[in-house]
Amino acid sequence: MPNNRAVAYKEPGVVEVIDIDYPTFELKDGPGVNPENVGRKVPHSVILKTVTTNICGSDQHMVRGRTTAPKNLVLGHEITGEVVEVGPGVEFLKVGDIVSVPFNISCGRCRNCKEGKTGICLNVNPDRPGSAYGYVDMGGWVGGQAEYVMVPYADWNALKFPDRDQALEKILDLTMLSDIFPTGFHGAVTAGVTVGSTVYIAGAGPVGLAAAAGAQLLGAAVVIVGDLNDDRLAQARSFGCETVNVGAGSVEDQLEQILGVREVDAAVDAVGFEARGHGGGAQAEEAPATVLNSLMDVTAAGGAIGIPGLYVTGDPGAVDDAAKVGSLSLSLGTGWAKSLSFTTGQCPVMKYNRQLMMAILHDKVQIADAVNAKAIPLEDAPRGYAEFDAGAATKYVLDPHGFTSA
Template sequence: MKAAVFHKPGDISYDTVADPRIEQPGDVILRVTSTAICGSDLHILSGAVPQTTDMIMGHEFMGIVEEVGAEVKNLKRGDRVIVPFPIACGQCFFCNHGASPSCENSNYKHYGPNGDMMDQKGAALFGYTDLYGGYSGGQAEYVRVPYADISPRIIPDNLTDEQALFLTDIFPTGWSGIDWAQLKGGEVVAIFGSGPVGLMAQKAAWINGASRVIAIDPLDYRLEKARAVNNVDTLNPHKVDVVEAIREMTGGRGADVCVDAVGFEPERNFMDKVKQP
């Protein structure tokens, strides 16, 4: 099959690789019909998230079930599904308490609360380095999906791939930031970062009853998009003191909820650009 393969920082190519196969009785093999590139893929491309061996990229994908492991109960050949990006076992403490991104079993080699670089991870992620489980990703013609009875969801025929694909990562990530804040209605919500996840968080804030949503980003084109699609207030930290501006916008009180939709590598300086592969 063909796949987008990471080789080293700055080097991803479209290669012919071996087809995936059923490895565990809970696996399915999915024929990928749509996939996306995530901003966090750039952390691998730049070398910020290290990977020393070749790896198939991609953690945002959906497709048609082609093969089914012997113990899979909820899916059958021909089902059209989306696949959330964390790989969850469905049986550990965190999976049983609604916190599947902290699954204890899917990334057992690097799971743990030790606080160091190598062992502070939660669940495995598709196509996101050996530190996150070493699973091949979905920027490929086919992909093996483990624990297939747990996370994949069947998509109704009346939804196109384009309508459903954001449910693999972008929308639920933005939604979670708002959901965890437990809005009651009427809150002022400040969202730092106005990329795709930030835009989804802005939508989620309105849906959950925010009275005002403020988007903060250093790139004007992102703020223009936020105003156009989400009708939010915007602040550029290169042009205003964000803290003082938010206080002024809220009668001195400040925001009720703040959401980080940036992650890391938020803005590259001159030296970051020089060292780019």
């Protein structure tokens, strides 16, 4: 049986690469595992040799100590892998297949899954609807920042790439299908982006950049990305976006300079609950409702706001007691008065991943370039986390077995 190494959360600001058990077709006890899931048989699973697994901004929330994640939780929900073992209940996947794994774990059997709401599956997390690999309060499924990982309900969950060689040639693009590309695209879709739209995206991290690329794919006339980080704004400009530095003055004023008007047709929140105040420069203090309130101000009446940015119900590092339980001071009256629509929650990755795979395979989008993907060895994960946390305009892709160099 092969060894297995994985990236684990140790304490705020610290991750380590540790030895963990090789996966089996049964859920074992461990950090963050819901007791009701311990001993659960999963014959419908495959075991993957990890090809690529990405560091996500959602992981960073845990690593900063901004959630209730337990020590030694194995991280990682963005997984692409090679099938090396199939469970007795798997019918359609074979050893050697290269697959993308949606970050949301879903059973394919419950009411929500049958309605396409795979982000809120009812059968995989005893705590609440919805689950994910390597994430706090998501049922305790072991994360994929590892050499090997188990994927349940594999015939349903895994997206098989049609050609192995083609997939490996485009692996830095295809690895984005597990989360950030569908998530960003979902933000644009739920914001109502269509041909000719003007779009404002708050946040130039990887999900914001993916949302910008998604908005372009949907036919937006102008895509404007706002952030405090000049390097990330430069990355947005590298593939044709306009940008605003929210620390340099009013967002509305800067939109007017670009568009001639102070509002956009559609807006996306790709920041989430660690938002900082606008207009205060790069050292602005945290103000978690800032982005949502700003987007309500700059979205035209009758428009929509997509919210792929993460908001939580437990934040021990929040700026006040209300925010610690996810209560924010939102100007809902503004949204009501302007008849704005809002869409929040996990992206149902399976709604989009095959279509986006085809766009990648047929060169309609270069998502790895858009998010500035960079492959690093698994052992370098602590450095990748630190540099990403410091604001690097990079999407770090962990490569445990050297597939990207090969």
